[in-house]
Amino acid sequence: MKHFAPSIAIDRLPDPVFAELAQRIGSVKAAGHDVITLGQGTPDQTTPVHILDALRQAIDDASNLQYPPFRGHDFLKQAVANFYESEFGVSIDPATEVAILLGSKAGIVALPQTIVNPGEGVIVPDPGYPDYLSGAALAGAYPITLPLLAENSFLPDYNLLDSLDVERARMLFLNYPSNPTGATATAEAFEQTVAFADAHDICVVHDLAYGGISFDGPTRSFLQTEGAKNVGIELFSLSKRFNMSGFRIAFAIGNPSVIASIETYQEHLYVSAFTPIQHAATVALSSDQTCVRELSALYETRRDALFGALNEIGWVGPVPGGSFFVWLPVPSGFTSQSFTDHLLDEAHVAVTPGHFFGTYGEGYVRISLIADVDRLVEAVKRIGTLQLFQTAVAE
Ligand SMILES: Cc1ncc(COP(=O)(O)O)c(C=O)c1O
Known part of the structure; x- marks a missing residue:
């Protein structure tokens, strides 16, 4: 053989x-x-019953079993925009600022390829979710370690980065509430992130995989920070928030130029998520969040x-x-x-x-x-x- x-x-x-x-x-x-x-x-x-009911109902409609639109359904993107307004007070244009992902893992692994060229740098939190490194590796990018230290409550300190690395960096991954440390972000940490990214033309990807699971007040969205949309996007997953990990559905939300590259990339790779899953996701986001x-x-x-x-x-x-x-x-x-x-x-x-x-x-x-x-x-x-x-x- x-x-x-x-x-x-x-x-x-x-x-x-x-x-x-x-x-x-x-x-x-x-x-x-x-x-x-x-x-x-x-x-x-x-998964909560009202979301499962929506999935079952959508499956019974034969038109939902055909190919979905390449970029996903507008009704779901609208639901994402409504949700960001009601949950975080953040205004989102559903037409240009939302991409539907087949789980945030798919987005994480694809994202460096959509923005970063071989040899350019991707800053990854350490300790952090290992797939950030996988995404950098597939893009042929150079991984730059951002140490998250106990004495800083596992929040980023950009002064720890080497200045040559910073000049090379094109993308920065962050994740709060954090896997694995359980740390939550402060408004100040996000403000410092926007200032750092703006000064060095780095695209921030904030991974909000654990949104809604917060014990010291409501979860903070990175997009609530002034200027955040100018420098990056947020990945918002339904897997943990609604126990929908098997559904494979999440969103990239924020900077329209980044969203456009993701949409182009995905158009070549997938034909969006199964329509009944997009209906179930819409119900999850639009219903009471009790x-x-x-x-x-x-x-x-x-x-x-x-x-x-x-x-x-x-x-x-x-x-x-x-x-x-x-x-x-x-x-x-x-x-x-x-x-x-x-x-x-x-x-x-x-x-x-x-x-x-x-x-x-x-x-x-x-x-x-x-x-x-x-x-x-x-x-x-x-x-x-x-x-x-x-x-x-x-x-
Ligand atoms: C920090 C973090 N990001 C992303 C993911 C992937 O989530 P999804 O199910 O949306 O692909 C996980 C899953 O464990 C995670 O811990």
């Missing part, structure tokens, strides 16, 4: 570390252990229960303000990987090692709030029996 070597672009893609971890968890389960899996990023709750507030409250209850249990075993870390992730330092003597292995082998608790999210993730693990309170507390109790943390001594 002939062997066709992968292209340079495929070779540049980062290793599939998450798949390897899933395999290892699978083999511990296959050995008969009750593994508490807190490593994944897939919501455990179901289901989102309830979902956020559920994650908050889990977060509080987890931190109550962590406190009892002496494991201290930053309390997340949003997303469904908790970012915790590993005890001394461990690396992210050795601690992850230790927890899986000795406590049968699966977490994600921090270095999967970049060099600055080393020394941390990520725990997902994707299990009910009993399982979260049970996981921490099991970890507590390993006696790895110092508990406060009563006076």
